[in-house]
Amino acid sequence: MSTPKLHAPSHRHRKGMLPALLAGGLAASYLLPYFGVLSPYVQLILISVGVNIILTSSLNLVNGYMGEFSVGHAGFMAVGAYGAAVLSVNVLPYGAAAPWLFPLAIVAGGLAAALLGCVVALLSFKTRGDYLAIVTLAFLMIVKSTLENLDVVGGARGFLGIEKLTTLPWVVAWSVATIWVIRNLVHSRYGRDIQAVRDDEIAANQTGVDTRRAKVLAFSVSSFFAGVAGGLLAHHLQFINPRMFDIAKSTDMLVMVYLGGIGSLGGSILGATIYTLLLEALRPLGAFRMMLMPLMLVLLMLFRPRGIMGMREFSWLLPACDRDAREAAASDVDKDGKA
Amino acid sequence: MLYVLQQTLNALQLGSIYALIALGYTLVYSILRMINFAHGDIFMVGGFVCFAAATYLQLPFAVTLLLAMGCTAILGAGLERLAYRPLRDAPRVSAVITALGCGIFLEHFVLWLSPYPQHVPALLQNQTWSLGGLSVSSIQTAIVAIAVALMLVLDFIVQRTMLGLAMRGISMDMKAVALMGVPVDLVISSTFAFGAALGGAAGVLYSLAYPVVDPYMGVLMGWKAFIAAVLGGIGHIRGAVLGGFLLGAVEILVTAFLPSTYRDLTVFTLLLMLLIVRPHGILGRPTLQKV
Numbered sequence: 001m002s003t004p005k006l007h008a009p010s011h012r013h014r015k016g017m018l019p020a021l022l023a024g025g026l027a028a029s030y031l032l033p034y035f036g037v038l039s040p041y042v043q044l045i046l047i048s049v050g051v052n053i054i055l056t057s058s059l060n061l062v063n064g065y066m067g068e069f070s071v072g073h074a075g076f077m078a079v080g081a082y083g084a085a086v087l088s089v090n091v092l093p094y095g096a097a098a099p100w101l102f103p104l105a106i107v108a109g110g111l112a113a114a115l116l117g118c119v120v121a122l123l124s125f126k127t128r129g130d131y132l133a134i135v136t137l138a139f140l141m142i143v144k145s146t147l148e149n150l151d152v153v154g155g156a157r158g159f160l161g162i163e164k165l166t167t168l169p170w171v172v173a174w175s176v177a178t179i180w181v182i183r184n185l186v187h188s189r190y191g192r193d194i195q196a197v198r199d200d201e202i203a204a205n206q207t208g209v210d211t212r213r214a215k216v217l218a219f220s221v222s223s224f225f226a227g228v229a230g231g232l233l234a235h236h237l238q239f240i241n242p243r244m245f246d247i248a249k250s251t252d253m254l255v256m257v258y259l260g261g262i263g264s265l266g267g268s269i270l271g272a273t274i275y276t277l278l279l280e281a282l283r284p285l286g287a288f289r290m291m292l293m294p295l296m297l298v299l300l301m302l303f304r305p306r307g308i309m310g311m312r313e314f315s316w317l318l319p320a321c322d323r324d325a326r327e328a329a330a331s332d333v334d335k336d337g338k339a
Numbered sequence: 340m341l342y343v344l345q346q347t348l349n350a351l352q353l354g355s356i357y358a359l360i361a362l363g364y365t366l367v368y369s370i371l372r373m374i375n376f377a378h379g380d381i382f383m384v385g386g387f388v389c390f391a392a393a394t395y396l397q398l399p400f401a402v403t404l405l406l407a408m409g410c411t412a413i414l415g416a417g418l419e420r421l422a423y424r425p426l427r428d429a430p431r432v433s434a435v436i437t438a439l440g441c442g443i444f445l446e447h448f449v450l451w452l453s454p455y456p457q458h459v460p461a462l463l464q465n466q467t468w469s470l471g472g473l474s475v476s477s478i479q480t481a482i483v484a485i486a487v488a489l490m491l492v493l494d495f496i497v498q499r500t501m502l503g504l505a506m507r508g509i510s511m512d513m514k515a516v517a518l519m520g521v522p523v524d525l526v527i528s529s530t531f532a533f534g535a536a537l538g539g540a541a542g543v544l545y546s547l548a549y550p551v552v553d554p555y556m557g558v559l560m561g562w563k564a565f566i567a568a569v570l571g572g573i574g575h576i577r578g579a580v581l582g583g584f585l586l587g588a589v590e591i592l593v594t595a596f597l598p599s600t601y602r603d604l605t606v607f608t609l610l611l612m613l614l615i616v617r618p619h620g621i622l623g624r625p626t627l628q629k630v
Contacts, residue, residue, distance in 0.1 A: 069432065123611070127618045130374060134569050135614055137562065138607040145604035156600075247562060251439055258436045287454070290447035297440040302425050305433035 018316055022176055029172040043168050045280055047236055050171035051229050052272035054178045056256040057265050058225035063254070064262030065186050066218045067198025068124065071250045072136030073226050075143040076113040078245035080227020081234040082153055084109030085162045088235065102165045106174070106231040113227025114220040116143075121219035125212055128201070140250060147242040158241025159234075166236035174232060178225045179317070183265055185221060187319045194218045195263075255297055258307050266317050267309030274308075341472050346595045347588070352479050352548060354587025355486030359541035360564030361571070361579035362493060363415075363534030369510040369574040370530055371427070373434050377418060377442035379561015381535045385411045385542025386552040387449055390459045400462045404485070407543045408536040415535020416528045423531075424524070442557075449554040456553035459546040482544045489540055490580055493533065497576060506530055510574070566610055572623025581621060 029046075032038045038046070055073065062070045087105040116139075123135050148156045185191045193214035196204035205211050234240045252275075260271020275293075282289040300307070315323050360382050367375045388407040392398045398406065422441050426434045466477040497503035505526045508516040517523045545560070546552055567586040571578025586606065593605045617623075 069435070123615065127614060130573065131569065131614060131618055133374075134566060135611065138566075138611045138614075141603055141607040142611070145601070145607070149600055149604065247558065251443070254436065254439065258432070262432070287447070287451040291444060291451060294440040294443035294447070298422055298437050298444070301429075301433045301437045301440065302422070305426060305429035 026169060026172050026176070030169040033168055038168075045276070046168055047166065047171050047232075049273050049276045050168075050175045051233050051236070052253075052256060052276050053175045053269055054225055054229040054232070055253050056260065056272040057178055057182055057268040058222045058229070059253050060257050060260075060262060060265065060268045061182055061186070061194070061222040062218050063257055064264070064268075065191070065198065066194050066215070069129070069133040070120075070136040070222075071133055071247070071254065072120065072140040072143075073222075073253050074245040074247070074249035075136075075140035076117060076223035076226035077230035077233070077249070078143050078147060078240075078242065079116055079223075079230070080106075080109035080113040081230030081240050081245070082109075082147060082159065083112035083227065084231030085159055085234045085240060086153060088163065088165070089159075089161055102170070102235070106228055106235075109231035110224040110227035113230070114224035117219040117221075117223025118216055120223075121216040124215050124219070137247070140245075140247065144242045144245060147245075154241070156242060158239055160239055162234055162238045162240070164235065164238050166232045171232060171236075174228055178228070179265055179269070182221070182225075183317060184319065185217075186265075187322055190214065190217055198263075255293075259297065259300065261307030261309035261311065263311045264307075264309040264313050266312075266314040267307055270308055342595070344473055346591050348473070348475065348479060350588040350591035351584070352482050352587075353591060354584035355483050356541050356545050356548070356560075356583075357564050357567045357586050358580045358583025359486050359489065359537045359544070360560065361568040361583045362490070362576065363538045364565050364568040365571075365573055365576060365579040366506075366530050366534040366537075368568070369576070370506060370513075370527060371423075373423070373431065374438065374565070374573075375423075375531075375534070376435060376438040376561070376565075377445060378534070378538055379557035379559075379564070380442040380445040381411050381415055381557070382538040382542045382545070382560060382564075383449065383552070383554060383557030384414060384445060385539030386459075386546045386556065387453070387457075387542075387554075388539065389462070389543040389546050390457050390552050393460050393462055394457075403462060404540060404543050407539045411539025411542070412532040412536040415538070416532040418535075419528055419531040424527075442561075446554050446557070453554070456551050459550040459552060461550070462543075462547055478547050482547060485540070485544060489537060493537065494576070496533070502526065502529060563606075566606075569620055570610065570613065572620030575620075575622045578620060578622035585621075 033043055055077065059070065059073045062068055062073075084105045087108050088102070120136060120139055124132050127135055147153065153159050186194065190213075193204070193209045193211070194217065196207075196209045197211050197214050197218075201211055230245075256271040256275045257268060258271075259275055260267030260269070278296075279289070279293065282292060285292065304310075315326060318326065360378065363378045363381070364375060367373060367378075385407045388410045389403055392403040392406050418441055422437050423434055426437055463478055463481055468475050468477075495503075497506060505516065505521045508519075508521060509523060509526055513523060541564075542552075542557075545556075563586060564583065567582035568579045569582070570585060571580070571582030573579075589609060590602055590606055593602050597605065613621075
């Protein structure tokens with residue numbers, strides 16, 4: 001006769017563990033490179049894993065939790081990358097004197113992307129499904145063509161002279177912040193509105209869900225973090241050009257989202273990590289590498305159409321109240337099973 | 340005036356290629372409600388078959404065209420059999436992702452075979468006629484004539500044959516048609532084959548006009564043809580033709596009067612504006628959503 005109350009201490013135990021783990025990870029990401037334990041190559045890979053986690057989980061908010069098919073995520077990323085880069089090179093040429101201004105530039109880039117995300121959300125009021133996919137695609141192409149024609153930021157030649165400000169601790173901090181914000185959003189009232197749009201928009205509207213607000217919220221939060229990822233990437237590569245943010249980039253992100261599974265942040269973390277590490281690990285295969293990746297994706301879709309995690313979640317990624325509810329339900333099932 | 344007329348001819352040439360590719364998207368969409376994102380890469384394979392046939396086998400043009408159409412038809416039906424059919428009852432988005440994956444696979448498979456862009460030898464002798472100052476080339480005429488002929492053949496198949504009747508039936512109600520004894524799988528396979536063959540033909544016509552093929556040439560062309568299909572109203576065969584010619588006209592007219600770097604910007608802005616005014620394309624009707 002185990003009652004749910006008996007589990008309570010273990011919850012509290014785990015509740016303190018996650019922040020401790022994150023703090024430890026952040027400290028490690030700062031200290032390990034400082035003492036030269038992580039080689040620059042490993043750091044490089046970890047940075048791209050982190051950037052991809054940010055991109056994947058933010059795209060999952062629109063494509064997974066809201067159930068739309070956005071292919072324009074690379075466009076938001078481009079806006080963030082250019083916004084942050086222009087700010088850090090032309091407007092605030094702070095250099096080494098004030099590196100604390102770096103997050104400011106990143107946030108500004110993210111806000112610029114979020115603003116455009118709102119515009120796309122306004123367009124999504126009238127169009128849905130395949131047509132909304134076209135709207136996001138058109139948006140991506142417009143962003144890319146505009147950047148190619150803007151001589152102020154180098155046009156098609158690209159934007160040079162960005163300082164190297166992205167470090168591993170920054171990337172870890174931003175990835176954790178992204179996961180934390182999106183997790184809390186999707187488990188809040190607003191997040192349930194967003195998921196109601198996916199499950200049945202008409203029914204949601206009838207029951208008083210403000211679907212327009214949900215769309216604006218999902219698109220702006222999602223594009224904010226895409227912009228953040230772009231800003232981090234720009235200050236990591238120190239060079240950006242419009243061609244880096246084309247459909248292929250969006251396709252990469254879609255692959256990571258659906259590999260990990262829609263509607264699951266744990267899936268996004270797994271999908272981004274596995275995809276990035278696998279692409280790196282298969283490098284010795286040369287030309288075969290790029291054939292193997294899509295082949296594995298197709299096989300995955302054939303045998304597991306919902307991706308690795310599809311609509312499920314690790315319990316350590318759930319807020320405490322949802323975790324309790326899940327374990328209570330599980331123990332109820334246990335009791336029923338025994339009875 | 341002469342300049343505008345000359346550009347209209349160019350627009351017809353580009354538009355007929357877009358229209359042929361757009362037909363492939365629309366055929367598949369109308370029966371399966373699925374966007375075959377690998378279609379742009381089937382177009383690319385058509386271009387490469389044309390390159391191989393013309394360079395290594397030195398076949399005459401008509402045989403090259405038929406060979407490319409045959410190869411891409413087999414490829415399209417094969418993709419359907421291996422990758423899309425097992426997913427017909429899965430969530431729609433897994434089929435879309437599978438299609439994207441197949442497209443990327445085709446690109447990199449061809450990239451592995453031929454890492455460099457290839458030059459396609461002249462398949463037809465180019466002759467230029469002058470009609471009162473207007474210069475018309477034989478290649479231009481051939482492209483438009485072949486494209487229009489293929490469209491007429493497709494229209495005949497869809498409107499006048501039993502196979503076309505089955506296709507139209509499936510696009511209305513797949514389950515009911517299956518109950519009436521129509522071999523649904525066979526009809527779907529042949530729809531994919533027709534669409535892919537048109538894409539392959541577009542690849543050949545494209546390499547007639549712009550004689551360089553590279554493994555990534557299908558990406559942007561594919562997306563643009565998809566846009567043409569959406570412009571006309573996806574799922575409508577005549578809409579795809581209309582959208583293709585419209586997109587070709589807009590692109591050529593923009594490059595004729597503005598710097599060519601503004602082409603994509605203008606085209607996609609126009610597309611966005613059109614979708615705001617008519618969210619279902621020019622010929623498309625809004626579908627009633629039942630609750």
